Amino acid sequence: MTSSNAKLPRARVEVAHPYLALMGLYCGGFAGMYSETALNIALPQLSLAFGVDVSVMQWLVVGYMLVIGVVLPFASLLMKWFSARKLTLFALGAFLVGAIVSAAAPSFAIAFVGRAMQGIGTGLVLPITFAMVFEVFPLHKVGAAMGASALVVMFAPAIGPTLAGALVGAGSWRLVFASFAVMALVGIVFAWKFEVNPFKLTKPAIDAPSVALSVVGFGGVVFGAGMASSYGWTSPVVLGALVAGIACLALYVCRQLSMEVPVINMRIFSHQGFRVGAVCMMVNFGITLSAMYILPQFYQNGMLLAVAVTGVVMLPSGIVNALMSMISGRIYDRIGARGPAICGFGLSIVGATALLFVTPESPLAYVVACHAVMMLGVPLAMSPCQTHALSSLPRELSTDGSTALNTMQQVLGAVCTAVATSLLTAGQASYVAAGGADATLVFTQGSHWGFAFALALAVIGFACALRIKVKKRANVGTGEVAAADAAARAAAKASTANVATGDGSSPRDAAKSGARA
Numbered sequence: 001m002t003s004s005n006a007k008l009p010r011a012r013v014e015v016a017h018p019y020l021a022l023m024g025l026y027c028g029g030f031a032g033m034y035s036e037t038a039l040n041i042a043l044p045q046l047s048l049a050f051g052v053d054v055s056v057m058q059w060l061v062v063g064y065m066l067v068i069g070v071v072l073p074f075a076s077l078l079m080k081w082f083s084a085r086k087l088t089l090f091a092l093g094a095f096l097v098g099a100i101v102s103a104a105a106p107s108f109a110i111a112f113v114g115r116a117m118q119g120i121g122t123g124l125v126l127p128i129t130f131a132m133v134f135e136v137f138p139l140h141k142v143g144a145a146m147g148a149s150a151l152v153v154m155f156a157p158a159i160g161p162t163l164a165g166a167l168v169g170a171g172s173w174r175l176v177f178a179s180f181a182v183m184a185l186v187g188i189v190f191a192w193k194f195e196v197n198p199f200k201l202t203k204p205a206i207d208a209p210s211v212a213l214s215v216v217g218f219g220g221v222v223f224g225a226g227m228a229s230s231y232g233w234t235s236p237v238v239l240g241a242l243v244a245g246i247a248c249l250a251l252y253v254c255r256q257l258s259m260e261v262p263v264i265n266m267r268i269f270s271h272q273g274f275r276v277g278a279v280c281m282m283v284n285f286g287i288t289l290s291a292m293y294i295l296p297q298f299y300q301n302g303m304l305l306a307v308a309v310t311g312v313v314m315l316p317s318g319i320v321n322a323l324m325s326m327i328s329g330r331i332y333d334r335i336g337a338r339g340p341a342i343c344g345f346g347l348s349i350v351g352a353t354a355l356l357f358v359t360p361e362s363p364l365a366y367v368v369a370c371h372a373v374m375m376l377g378v379p380l381a382m383s384p385c386q387t388h389a390l391s392s393l394p395r396e397l398s399t400d401g402s403t404a405l406n407t408m409q410q411v412l413g414a415v416c417t418a419v420a421t422s423l424l425t426a427g428q429a430s431y432v433a434a435g436g437a438d439a440t441l442v443f444t445q446g447s448h449w450g451f452a453f454a455l456a457l458a459v460i461g462f463a464c465a466l467r468i469k470v471k472k473r474a475n476v477g478t479g480e481v482a483a484a485d486a487a488a489r490a491a492a493k494a495s496t497a498n499v500a501t502g503d504g505s506s507p508r509d510a511a512k513s514g515a516r517a
Helices: 018-041 043-050 059-078 084-103 108-136 139-170 174-194 208-231 236-258 266-270 272-302 307-313 315-335 338-355 364-391 395-433 439-465 482-496
Strands: none
Touching: 018 043, 018 059, 018 084, 018 108, 018 139, 018 174, 018 272, 043 059, 043 108, 059 108, 059 208, 059 395, 084 108, 084 174, 108 139, 108 174, 108 395, 139 174, 139 272, 139 307, 139 315, 208 236, 208 395, 236 266, 266 272, 266 395, 272 307, 272 338, 272 364, 272 395, 272 439, 307 315, 307 364, 315 338, 315 364, 338 364, 338 439, 364 395, 364 439, 395 439
């Protein structure tokens, strides 16, 4: 992909059709993020089918996030050992097999194994996607490309309840897993035909202590947060997992800083732009997951809507989310991240505040409008914040930055879901303790506590957005000074020669074919 203006920087690796090169990853990312919220609406049916309590069935969601959290930290290292195309095909294959296993599962245990396999696939696809954007798009178009990537990440969980509700209403919960499999299969076809291999395979040594600390650290935090909804935050199991996880993460960070070739280069956090953008992105994702977890349940248990109807009323917010995701990246290309981030978190504050006043008697249009306002703000801030964070890093740290962002996103997602669940339960208990007996009002009170958590996250995000520095127009979307443009063009030409074939060994002319190695 070349620029008509010779003064503008070119892509580091030029391909004829960069969006086609990313399409397999987009399909995998969409399937992975769609599956994070799609099962929320099917949990009651799964509970009845397997004869397992809903609190246990929740592990099909939390366990999925646990596996993602364990796999994600190794994505950057694996991209230095194996070609991007091979990793993508492996990831999509694991997701496909896992979806088929879960769809045909006769028991909860088998379904959980399938979900774990899906988690492996999603844990690899997400960081590869965002790292690839900075390779196949010219720097002045990265914002728009990241907007398309954000569309995948943000629209998928927003549309998940709608699609799942329709599938469950039309047939069975097994159709939900079947839809995962179809998306993964389409992704495999695109990846096989069009994906390129832009990363140099340096094959660094694998540090066993880092692997162990990473698994226990990230896994412990996600496991502890997931168990909190069943056992409480003060239970020995939860506290033990959280303390062990946090302690191992601290040791993990110290070890990475002392290593010559770390698994994840923690020096990415020395860049102020990355730090602020990462925090904004994490908080924004927490707003999405907490709201998407509580709202479908409020529709069903507070407003007594049928599951299929719940899926339909969630659709307008998903459409709003998709439209804003499509244009937020272009807004970043024009004005940078600060303005969109401030406006986005401001809209989230308005939407979350309005949701605090919903009742079972509230007009359905009011509740839908409140959520739509929130879903307008979330993608408006998400893509600019993510692009700001990654473009603040030098090229050699881009894969580390992508891996770190996606890892923190999944870990925080599990924690936010657990906190929202705990607040939902605590709010219900508070209403009952005060003498309330109406079932719909009991659930409404719990939902208000959960929406208050989303509001608190939005306020934190707004405060962080104010710390985003305004970049000069020449540097918007590049993360480098203008003097580096010539070096970027030279690097692009050099890296084109390194684009490997499927086995990571032979060069190819990616610009000519734009297809797979």
